Every structure is written in C-alpha cells, then in structure tokens.
Amino acid sequence: MQVKKAGLLTKIVVLALLIYLATAxxxxxxxxxxxxxxxxxxxxxxxxTQQEIAEKQYVLENKDDPxxxxxxxxxxxxxxxxxxxxxxxxx
Numbered sequence: 001m002q003v004k005k006a007g008l009l010t011k012i013v014v015l016a017l018l019i020y021l022a023t024a025x026x027x028x029x030x031x032x033x034x035x036x037x038x039x040x041x042x043x044x045x046x047x048x049t050q051q052e053i054a055e056k057q058y059v060l061e062n063k064d065d066p067x068x069x070x071x072x073x074x075x076x077x078x079x080x081x082x083x084x085x086x087x088x089x090x091x
Contacts, residue, residue, distance in 0.1 A: 059072060
C-alpha cells in the first residue's frame with residue numbers, strides 16, 4: 001500500500017492551522033496571566049476586608065470595655081475635656 005504525498009494546498013492549510021493554534025495559545029497564556037494577577041489583587045482585598053471585619057467585630061463584642069471605647073472615640077476624632085488636639089497638615 002502506497003502513501004500518497006500531501007499536496008501543496010494541504011501543507012498550506014496545515015501550516016495556517018498551526019500558526020492559528022500557536023497564536024491562540026499565546027493569547028490564552030496572556031489571559032491566564034491577567035486572570036492570576038486579578039485573582040491576587042482580589043485575594044489581597046478579601047484579606048484586608050476580613051481584617052476590618054474582625055476588628056469591627058472585636059469592637060462590637062467589647063463595646064463596654066473602657067479602652068475600646070476610648071480607642072473608638074479617638075478614631076472618630078473626639079478628645080477629652082481640656083485636652084489639646086494637634087492636627088498634622090503638612091501632607
């Protein structure tokens with residue numbers, strides 16, 4: 001049984017398919033890298049949000065603790081009577 005050699009048109013079609021597949025693969029590789037970068041950014045945002053939630057939950061659980069109350073008041077900008085507040089405006 002003899003094997004028939006591929007014609008010029010068949011070779012061109014196969015070469016075009018190979019080029020298309022190679023460019024599609026490179027495009028998918030770029031999309032995968034972008035998706036991984038976005039995943040890292042979103043993971044960092046999730047971790048930061050979880051940290052903030054944990055801090056707020058701690059404040060809620062310890063709302064009667066005088067130290068927690070004072071810290072919340074300071075975060076809101078409140079000062080004790082007779083206390084002087086200095087605001088850094090150099091930024």
